Amino acid sequence: MEISMMYYLIPSLIMFCCGVYGFITRKNMIAILISLELMLNAVDINFVVFNRFLFPGQLDGMFFTLFAIAIAAAETALAIAIIINIFRSNKTIDVDDATKMKF
Amino acid sequence: MDQTIPLLILALPLCMFLVLGLAGHKMSHKMAGILGTLGMGTALVLAYTTAFTYFFGGNFVDEAGNRLQHIVFNYDWLAFTENLIIRLGFLLDPISAMMLVVITTISFMVHLYSLGYMHGEKGFQRYYAFLSLFSFSMLGLVVATNIFQMYIFWELVGASSFLLIGFYYTKPSAVSASKKAFIVTRFADLGFLIGILILSFYSNTFDFVTMTQAPGNVLASTGGAVFMGGSVLTWALVLIFMGGMGKSAMMPLHIWLPDAMEGPTPVSALIHAATMVVAGVFLVARMFPVYLVEEVALEIVTWVGALTALYAAIVACTQVDIKRVLAFSTISQIAFMVVSLGVARPELHEGVGYMASMFHLFTHAMFKALLFLGAGALIHAVHSNDFTSMGGLRKHMPITHITFLIGCLAIAGIYPFAGFFSKDEILVAAYSNSMMWGIWMTAVAGLTAFYMFRLYYRIFWWNNPDYSKHHHTPHDAPWTMTLPLIILAAVSCVAGFIPFGELVTWNREAYEIHLNYPIAITSVVVALCAIGLATIMYRKENSLPDKVADKVKGLWTAAYHRFYFDELYLFITHKIIFNLVSRPIAWFDRQIIDGTMDMFAEVTNKASEAIKGLQSGRVQSYVLVYLLGALLVGVVTVICMVL
Numbered sequence: 001m002e003i004s005m006m007y008y009l010i011p012s013l014i015m016f017c018c019g020v021y022g023f024i025t026r027k028n029m030i031a032i033l034i035s036l037e038l039m040l041n042a043v044d045i046n047f048v049v050f051n052r053f054l055f056p057g058q059l060d061g062m063f064f065t066l067f068a069i070a071i072a073a074a075e076t077a078l079a080i081a082i083i084i085n086i087f088r089s090n091k092t093i094d095v096d097d098a099t100k101m102k103f
Numbered sequence: 104m105d106q107t108i109p110l111l112i113l114a115l116p117l118c119m120f121l122v123l124g125l126a127g128h129k130m131s132h133k134m135a136g137i138l139g140t141l142g143m144g145t146a147l148v149l150a151y152t153t154a155f156t157y158f159f160g161g162n163f164v165d166e167a168g169n170r171l172q173h174i175v176f177n178y179d180w181l182a183f184t185e186n187l188i189i190r191l192g193f194l195l196d197p198i199s200a201m202m203l204v205v206i207t208t209i210s211f212m213v214h215l216y217s218l219g220y221m222h223g224e225k226g227f228q229r230y231y232a233f234l235s236l237f238s239f240s241m242l243g244l245v246v247a248t249n250i251f252q253m254y255i256f257w258e259l260v261g262a263s264s265f266l267l268i269g270f271y272y273t274k275p276s277a278v279s280a281s282k283k284a285f286i287v288t289r290f291a292d293l294g295f296l297i298g299i300l301i302l303s304f305y306s307n308t309f310d311f312v313t314m315t316q317a318p319g320n321v322l323a324s325t326g327g328a329v330f331m332g333g334s335v336l337t338w339a340l341v342l343i344f345m346g347g348m349g350k351s352a353m354m355p356l357h358i359w360l361p362d363a364m365e366g367p368t369p370v371s372a373l374i375h376a377a378t379m380v381v382a383g384v385f386l387v388a389r390m391f392p393v394y395l396v397e398e399v400a401l402e403i404v405t406w407v408g409a410l411t412a413l414y415a416a417i418v419a420c421t422q423v424d425i426k427r428v429l430a431f432s433t434i435s436q437i438a439f440m441v442v443s444l445g446v447a448r449p450e451l452h453e454g455v456g457y458m459a460s461m462f463h464l465f466t467h468a469m470f471k472a473l474l475f476l477g478a479g480a481l482i483h484a485v486h487s488n489d490f491t492s493m494g495g496l497r498k499h500m501p502i503t504h505i506t507f508l509i510g511c512l513a514i515a516g517i518y519p520f521a522g523f524f525s526k527d528e529i530l531v532a533a534y535s536n537s538m539m540w541g542i543w544m545t546a547v548a549g550l551t552a553f554y555m556f557r558l559y560y561r562i563f564w565w566n567n568p569d570y571s572k573h574h575h576t577p578h579d580a581p582w583t584m585t586l587p588l589i590i591l592a593a594v595s596c597v598a599g600f601i602p603f604g605e606l607v608t609w610n611r612e613a614y615e616i617h618l619n620y621p622i623a624i625t626s627v628v629v630a631l632c633a634i635g636l637a638t639i640m641y642r643k644e645n646s647l648p649d650k651v652a653d654k655v656k657g658l659w660t661a662a663y664h665r666f667y668f669d670e671l672y673l674f675i676t677h678k679i680i681f682n683l684v685s686r687p688i689a690w691f692d693r694q695i696i697d698g699t700m701d702m703f704a705e706v707t708n709k710a711s712e713a714i715k716g717l718q719s720g721r722v723q724s725y726v727l728v729y730l731l732g733a734l735l736v737g738v739v740t741v742i743c744m745v746l
Contacts, residue, residue, distance in 0.1 A: 020730060023723070023726055024723050024726055024727050024730070032722075032723075095722060095723060096721060098720070098722075099719070099720035099721065100720065
């Protein structure tokens, strides 16, 4: 059996939708951050898959993915730092309580 | 002529204004006063030198013996286009040289007098700074080379007059008087400005020399344009004269001058008797050749002057405030000058009216300043402006009494005092124009003698009120105040003998004054009769004046209320202009203009209030909205592609 592109794209889609769902429904900021990572990784998978199947002789998609992973790591560090600071001031990391920026 | 001295004449008062205005509060009163007086004294010497050089130096006459108009300097100040250049310069000709002498003399006398009169007043330095500013502006006005420079200085004298009338700015009446003076003259200046613009539009020049040397060209250049039944030139000249009416307090724009007496008395002497108020006369004299082209304008000038002269003389007979009497007398005397200009024609006695007007301006400046300064000395002694609280003062204040008497004789036109000669020339000019004006002006001259001697007798004779309730009996003022009185009285005695006709004439050609005996004798007899009448009525306390007042009750009351001009103005402004123009405009401004702006603000406010809930601060709801939006865009795109 030949493994076609769909075998990769469908799990990636499921992963992405899970990420979106988690992002919107979870109240814990860490959980939201994890959901965010899930979405990012789904996108990474897509990059790799498209590169592998559509442009086999090239490496652009692979490099994109590498960059995305590196940036995601930096972004996570930043997000964690923000969450820690919010925890220090609010004593909670519930996202609904962080509403100081509203009108 | 060298530029230094003329430039210094203008620069000195200006420097004094800056020095006293900026550093005055650091000086002592005495220091500031002496500095201002010395500055003015130097300007006086320089102005005398300049005038002497001009009149007798021999360099300023052409081959035919006519005096020249000499432009000492003329700087380009603002150059807009090739034709539209505004220059600042110094024009030396008979009338400006004469005015230099008048202004610096009176100004110096007032500076000196104020040392005593204003002694110990709060704001003494400020007072001297303003006096210097006024002197500078007035000097700049008379030497203006072009009509625009004149306009600039015209406004400057208006501003300094405003500042000096409102000198006692804590007194509400002084504040409202200064505002009234400023607003009325500003209104007149609007006419002046429009007149300047019309005239310059057609003549293509602001320059006095160009305009007056070929006045026919100005008329020709209008191409006979007509506006509302009068030629454009007539309109321009009448509008320019309107500016002069405002400054010179001609009816119906005279209402500010009596109120301007709220200022310190020396200021009234300087500004509201001798110099600034004759600016209107000076203006017409400056433009006289142009006025000659349009005799209709001169007719209007004559009528305005004659009516004002009569009106002011009648009102002066009924006032009790000595400064008000003098103010109305000033209005009447300026009207004499205006009439004299109005009746002047080159073919009548070689334009004697022009010379007479300038002569009267000169002599009037001297004796009216004398009278005002004398009134100041009286007020200083009695602490009241009303002659009802004076009387019998001749024994207490001999110097003031004699000098005041000389002033009264001079203004009444008694030989050999200054007023006789100039008034005689005016009457000659009036008679030569038409019998009516001659008789009219002779009658007004009689009234002048009557009201001046009414004033004189009420102050110095009448009764002997009890002065013991004052903290001191009235006495003559210190020398700084009496010296100017004596000098001006001396000048009033001899000024008539100046051969004025050889110095100042309309075409700058020498003219020999010879007394016209029938007219001179008539006017002196009329004046003497009036004085005699005043003597009978006011020499000793009696009930005759009241009886006379009762006889002509209506006229008396009307004159006492100045023929209700102020009420008329109040009616027009408050009832008509405020109600019919200002209020609707104010309503339009508040409701329509402001309303539109308010509406914009309201709409913005409401809209933002309505949608501010969107900014909830909940990140997840933002994401949800974003997601739905993205999906929607995606769906739409897909649908579009499919279709």
